[in-house]
Amino acid sequence: MNLIVAVDRNWAIGKDNRLMHHIPADMKYFREMTKGGVVVMGRKTLESFPQGQPLKNRVNIVISRRKDYKVKGAVVVHSVEEAVETAVEESKKCGGGIFVIGGESIYRAMLGYCDTAYVTKIDHAFDADTYFPDLDADAEWEMTKISEEQTCFDLEYYFTVYERVR
Numbered sequence: 440m441n442l443i444v445a446v447d448r449n450w451a452i453g454k455d456n457r458l459m460h461h462i463p464a465d466m467k468y469f470r471e472m473t474k475g476g477v478v479v480m481g482r483k484t485l486e487s488f489p490q491g492q493p494l495k496n497r498v499n500i501v502i503s504r505r506k507d508y509k510v511k512g513a514v515v516v517h518s519v520e521e522a523v524e525t526a527v528e529e530s531k532k533c534g535g536g537i538f539v540i541g542g543e544s545i546y547r548a549m550l551g552y553c554d555t556a557y558v559t560k561i562d563h564a565f566d567a568d569t570y571f572p573d574l575d576a577d578a579e580w581e582m583t584k585i586s587e588e589q590t591c592f593d594l595e596y597y598f599t600v601y602e603r604v605r
């Protein structure tokens with residue numbers, strides 16, 4: 440399984456249930472990478488999307504402990520294990536990859552199931568309240584690719600790929 444995330448220089452990912460930045464090229468990268476596949480997210484991340492709607496052209500799997508939680512256009516599951524099982528089944532059906540897309544609690548709970556992390560690194564320190572684990576400090580992960588420096592509204596950022604090495 441894969442994960443995809445945008446982090447700042449402190450591995451921050453969000454504030455007040457929103458992204459901290461708006462980088463159109465990163466949104467496009469996210470859409471292109473995940474299109475036709477299966478995306479797995481926490482209930483709060485779903486609710487951070489415009490009108491709280493699932494993403495089009497992808498199978499959306501939403502994790503919530505609430506047994507009565509229902510979302511039109513998404514499969515709701517109630518544990519990480521159920522999310523993994525359902526994602527594997529749905530990926531076989533649609534033929535696309537599986538991407539864990541956040542937020543913090545789901546990245547932390549599902550990192551151990553992932554082998555490849557697509558990490559957009561923004562060279563800035565935002566005010567934040569949610570974080571991704573620091574993969575540079577984790578001996579199980581190594582950065583294997585980094586793009587040229589990109590810029591957007593004075594923000595410098597890079598598209599990187601990390602892979603599990605042990």
Ligand SMILES: NC(=O)c1ccc[n+]([C@@H]2O[C@H](COP(=O)([O-])OP(=O)(O)OC[C@H]3O[C@@H](n4cnc5c(N)ncnc54)[C@H](OP(=O)(O)O)[C@@H]3O)[C@@H](O)[C@H]2O)c1
Nearest residue numbers: 444445453456457458481482483484503504541542543544
């Ligand atoms: N920078 C990025 O790339 C990126 C990507 C995605 C999200 N984000 C940001 O991340 C932040 C949200 O992260 P978050 O950690 O607060 O929320 P989250 O992980 O999106 O969702 C948390 C919710 O998921 C459910 N959940 C979590 N673990 C569970 C488990 N083991 N079993 C069943 N349900 C479980 C619970 O839902 P219930 O309360 O319904 O039980 C929990 O309240 C936002 O700021 C968002 O913008 C950033």
